[in-house]
Amino acid sequence: MSSGVGESCIVRHFESYAELSEKDRRLLLSLEDGPRTWTKNAIIWSQGDESDGFYTIRKGWVCAFRDLQDGTRQVLDVYVPGDIVGLREFAFQTRISSMIALSDAELCPFPKSHLAQVFASSVTLCSTIFMITARDQAILLERLVNLGRRSAREKLAHFLVEISHRLQRTNAQVENHLSLPLSQGVLADALGLSAVHVSRTFQEFRTEGLLETGNSHVVLLDIEGLETVAGFDGCYLEQPVSELLLADPHPSSASLP
Template sequence: MHRLHEFLEPSTADLDAFEKAKTDRLELEKKAVIRRQGEKMDAIYFLASGWVASCVDTESGRRQIVKIHLPGDLLGVPSICLERSAASLVALTKATVDVIPLTAFARLFRESTQFAFSMLLSSQQERVLLMDRVTSIGRTLAPQRIAALLLHIHDRLKLLDSRNGKSFELPLTQEELAQATGLTSVHINRTFQELDRLEVIERSDRKITLKDVRALRELAALPSRKFVRDPAWLELD
């Protein structure tokens, strides 16, 4: 539930209402499709456990992973302004998701101004992070792209649990990493080898250890972002 606490502290009533908005729970195997691109929009999803990717498939048959979702994320929200889903939601690992009908999601906004503002701020945060990813993919070289992706995942896992250290399991295949960074699978392997030689990361099977986080940040050349909790301009009764 950390996403509901990012910018404003939700009330007990808001948390209870959010729980009541969930109508079903889906237990998914790896590679299961939660919703396909182009399917009718009638619900969003809360990711209770596991990793999920938002994917856009082009007419040429190529796939771009536009977002890697971790536990606590809301899935499919960008498509609520559309009749049909803009992206496919695909499980990268075994996952558990809760279904939230759009009518129930709308009711949360109507009943709580604080919840509405919290979702607005969260959506703008997502937009800023997407801007950074687009810039990374479109205007940096392969080592910078991989470094930025690893740091993004590391930082988000720390938000989930401050006890998470510099090591984490990366369940994405080389093909999925390629889809997330706009590279080829061969280029992914070569780039990881280069990062190994630079001694900024260490790989063991699918476990990644960030050996030198500061050097990795310098390599990624990501802008420093400080998101504001309880912004002063937001005056709530």
């Protein structure tokens, strides 16, 4: 168990959505297991494993993927420090995708069995979980548009800009939001492109001064330029509306119609 509220992954993430009471903080802290570590390229869980909870990423990068019958892989999403992983499988008994560490990573588990206590104890925490899942869904919808309707240049630029924006929102402790530990292979699998196509597009972007690549990293040099290439509109990354957190969960009878 974490030793203090300030060290809690889940508390820090929830507080990015809403102001928590001391009771809410202590409840989350009491239910969160201590952080666990994985080395780069380690499988965190595999498709078909028991879906026993979700995790908050304390350090490092991970990605969700599905292996296909022809031996190829589809990367479903890349997760950055501060993100929550595993909530999509809340209603399932087994994992519907696999998760791998893209770098050395430290994740804090939150067992699924503890969610019932959260739902019963705090309207604020329950509402926050719904807001987190709504934002996750919005990212998935934008990813569908990116995969289906944009050119290779637009796909790659959009994905890189999105990751940079997500880093800035979820984890202030990251020193450089412009250096992404993403290989060309991971990007190809995430965008439905061949590694050759990604390499060619990277070469174009390097020539245009938009980014640099090397050592399985991408360094973004010109975010605005990449946003222009992608036609990027970050409205789907905005914080969800939080008015429901301010609503009185027990309205008086006088206010009822």
